[in-house]
Amino acid sequence: MTQRTVLDAADISRAITRIAHEIIESNKGSDDLVLLGIPRRGVPLALRLAEAIASISGRPEAATELAGSLDITMYRDDLRGGSYRAPEPTSIPASGIDAKTVVLVDDVLFSGRTIRAGLDALADVGRPAKVRLAVLVDRGHRDLPIRADHVGKNLPTSSSERVNVSLDEIDGSDSVTISGGRE
Amino acid sequence: MTDYLIRGADVLGRGVADIAVCEGRIVDPELVAGSDPEIVDAAGLVALPGLVDMHTHLREPGKEDAETVLSGSRSAAAGGYTCVHAMANTAPVADTAGVVEQVHRLGRAAGFTEVVPVGAVTTGLEGKQLAELGAMARSEARVRMFSDDGICVSDPLLMRRALEYVKTFDGIIAQHAQEPRLTEGAQMNEGTVSAELGLPGWPAVAEESIIARDVLLAEHVGSRLHICHASTAGSVDLIRWAKSRGVAVTAEVTPHHLMLTDELVRSFDPVFKVNPPLRTDADVQALREALADGTIDVVGTDHAPHTAEHKCSEWTAAAMGMVGMETALSIVVEAMREHDFDFGDVARVMSATPARITGASGHGSLAIGASANIVLVDPDAPHRIEPSAHATKGRNNPFDGLEVRARITDTFFYGHRVLAAGALTTPHPAGATWTDQ
């Protein structure tokens, strides 16, 4: 099976820094901002973004207060069939999400169903002022009317291809590759 | 009546010979040579005397939806039984001459096997006073064996009186050994499995303590005692000890206690619920050895049909009992495969000895001049047990799907071929008069 690398570690790092700047710009700073990663690979991405934002804002110690995780397993629309999925931890920063700008963070935006579930999950946790979406890769093929506010890389794919995101915290190294598809 | 020449059967598994049947009796083959008998090719088959079951529940009168004398008789014939003893726990209870005669007449009318009623020891099986033992003995049914089977005659004084009283007509008391207080609410064998499953246990000592008491009573009063469905290694030891002292005790084991253990209860499938309960592997081994060495005298089926409603329920609400007449011989052959136990031994424990104990004079022998109660067995016909194809109304057979080797092919009942090549035929043509000898 062929596999080609579309982002290497340096590309990912640059993308995160760029998105961090975009978030600060659109939020007019890092106040009242919460970054919630969607397990599993959205979680380390959210933390990396939080670190970048905190560092840019000159308060590197604030990174952990900015980031959390939001599990969407129990809000999926396909719980009934398919395989059993164990829920992942949800961890909301101590100050909560009410009246804040919440940035949902995920690795790949594809059908949009995960984000739909994420919005439902978020509504049960609290009432944010704004919700934004940041993804490392947008590969297209949406099933729902959802779009990302911040995108690391737009990646045109065929629906039979597979986008593989590896992150150091989970997989031991950083990369985004594409495999499969018709040749 | 048709005369038969059974050709080339391995008689008792101990040598090939021809068997001739003329006018309901076994005769010298030369006697039928000129009368154009129907030839039964029995090459490869084993001939045994018709089987005698000391322990059957035919359910009639009272529970005809579970079994009738007719359906039970057909089941008996299909299982090779030419004589069955019908237990007394019917409704009404067989505790009077009237009831035992009714069962006896129904058996004759059915005409597939000899149905001998067992009388109750106590009125209504209540364990309070003796039933009319003498009247039943003198009735048309000529009852010789009495049992409250299903319930233990637990009162020691009543048991003593019963043992003494039946000496009047050389009767025998068949005891269902179960100390009632030790088995209150019992659901299965008491052991490691019951402890784990949390089902109230039926301890071996509840059987053994009654057997110990009763063999001593039988010795004391010099009476005949039969132990129904012995199920534990301890019971075997007690019976062996009693026999060594010369006590007139005989003992029975069921096919299921020779084959199955309480591990099966883990399924909670009520088909494995029976009384006495399935015991442990050590008990099964002890029972097999006792059957091989003669400590246990006979195999009795304790054939106990139940309607589906009484088994398709939760374990604790289900009725106790298993059917077994149609699978008894195959199971005994399988169970005893590891032992020095040939078809002659099968005939001893399933025919000759039960016939002797119960005084069933027309059964248990293939000698010239004996009544022609004969069963032919194919010893090498591997097949799976299929309860839905059986003649009994009961579907509660615990051996469903088990592969066994031996198969009953033919049953001759007082000279009439009631089972031919595995298929039931017609009742005995002599109607109600066939037992006249």
Added chain:
Amino acid sequence: MKHLLDTASLSRADAIGILDIAEEMTLVSEREVKKLPVLRGRTVVNLFFEDSTRTRLSFEAAAKRLSADVLNFSAKGSSVSKGESLQDTIQTISAMGADAIVVRHGGAGTAHRLAHTGWIDVPVINAGDGTHEHPTQALLDAFTLRRALAGVPASGPVAGGPRGRGLDGAKVAIVGDILHSRVARSNVHLLARLGADVHLIAPPTLLPWGVEHWPVTVHFDFDEALRSEDFAAVMMLRVQHERMHESFFPNEREYARLWGLSAARFEKLPAHTFIMHPGPMNRGFEISAAAADSPRALVLDQVENGVSVRMAVLYRLLTGQEETND
């Protein structure tokens, strides 16, 4: 995992998996919306052949927090005595559209029977069958103990709950009527599988035959056990009133004196020993007020955790169909 019928056949991984899901479920109680949409449009039937308001309410709360519809069917006494067979009862309920059946019954094995006869094809959860098992009680006990031993609040939302862990090395005493206790049976299997060192303390009349084959240490003498062992937790069992007249022990006074967690015995326990009881308690009999009301008593935590654990069980059985690694 299709059913939850017992803990005897529950693997360590599945048990820990359920406890970990239960940790997530506790977090729901601090949210704005204390409900999850997991079982929206699905029906959980509580089929109770035996009265147990506490257990039924706990299952009902669990199902409702997962947005399921709940039908309660109370059929006291045996189904046969009612003239309706278990098969008819269960098929009737199934025809009403049950997606899961929670069953409590006085006879051992009834949940197994429902799960394996082919009468129905939905997950069955055993909510107590005779004196056999009560697996959700054991799971909530294990959950509570795992929390307490990790030094975090024994109930309620804890963001950093002790996920992924068993109870390895914890020495747990179960005291009282082991023979008639489905809670004890389920706990013995589950605690042992989670790595705990299980001790049973009871008069010989209230121990099952063959208990020496169980993965436990048996003590007849409560005081001696307390002297020789350092228990992380002591779990007291309820003694049913009907046992008091069946000669399992001479009388209530003697039982309380020898096997009750009296104030004096409680005082002698090390400060780190937790007190558990599945409830309802016979105060002054198997447990003294001093023990039951002490800060080390986890009795109310057990009740609270019951809902989260039962939510976890419902989630585990009603979502997905098979194990996956993704």
